[in-house]
Amino acid sequence: MxxxxxxxxxxxxxxxxxxxxxxxxxxxxxxxxxxxxxxxxxxxxxxxxxxxxxxxxxxxxxxxxxxxxxxxxxxxxxxxxxxxxxxxxxxxxxxxxxxxxxxxxxxxxxxxxxxxxxxARGAPDAPSRVSISGLTVDPDTREVTVDSTPVELSALEFDLLLAMARSPGRVYSRRQLLEKVWDGDFYGDERVVDVHIRSIRRALGDDAADPRFIGTVRGVGYKFVATSGADR
Missing domain, CATH: 3.40.50.2300 (Response regulator)
Incomplete structure (x- = not known):
């Protein structure tokens, strides 16, 4: 089609x-x-x-x-x-x-x-679901929950969150996140990532100063800080 x-x-x-x-x-x-x-x-x-x-x-x-x-x-x-x-x-x-x-x-x-x-096609060989420290991200249903409460994210926000949650502890630069989500075809300002990260944090109820899920690595980028209780 x-x-x-x-x-x-x-x-x-x-x-x-x-x-x-x-x-x-x-x-x-x-x-x-x-x-x-x-x-x-x-x-x-x-x-x-x-x-x-x-x-x-x-x-x-x-x-x-x-x-x-x-x-x-x-x-x-x-x-x-x-x-x-x-x-x-x-x-x-x-x-x-x-x-x-x-x-x-x-x-x-x-x-x-x-x-x-x-x-939208996603990565066919990737794990079907990520569940870490009360956060569940399901690429099959495109649903996110925090402590069993549904969270509304845009399509791009979902993709960014999933990319980081699949590699907890790994630090991603803005460019690396854009390449993962846009498959290397992004032409604009890398700082658009900051806007989306702020929106994701707001939706998750996450605090940038004391993050439960997404941490900032100054001068580098972002990482998913939750590492315990993962089941993938």
Missing amino acids: LRSVLVVDDEPHIRRVLRGYLEADGYNVTEVGTGTEALTLIESRSPDLVLLDVRLPDIDGFEVLRRIRQFSDVYVVLVTARAEEVDKLVGLAVGADDYITKPFAPREVAARVRAVLRR
Whole structure:
């Protein structure tokens, strides 16, 4: 079955160009020009990935993304002409899986789409579940619990947590985490990892100053600190 991509942009020319490149890559592409149309279509058709422009004529793309996350875990790549770091980080903090800035090369967009969708396939030979110190991460069901209480994470947050939990005690640099999650196809700022780690900690009820699960190694990156009671 073809993977489906929804392109949301108010500029018809950009939609046509992206559609052409993505269809050439073998995707089933639908395009809309407003946030309202996008929300309706995502609810009714459940695409595999959404390319979401930030500047839309009716609803700001960040608000569209927040509304998407109320009912869907679909992969979302933000497209923005506002290149300031704060916009990129705010976008990722509300649940985007990646971002790309205008002007862009259509081939780069297609590469980002491939990289994000490739993460959904997972690692076929990896252990099915990780359970450590009250935290359970199940890649088969994409569910996380802390002390038997369900935890809501975005798709990217889940992948980052699983990557660290599978190797407790190992220190990962930001680049190493990006390579594990994006399969080496990440083009943006490595500091996006910091945003996702903060979001994961918040969801897990973890304290950066006294971590139960994720520790910071200054000048290097992050590690999963829980090492006892593992069953994999």
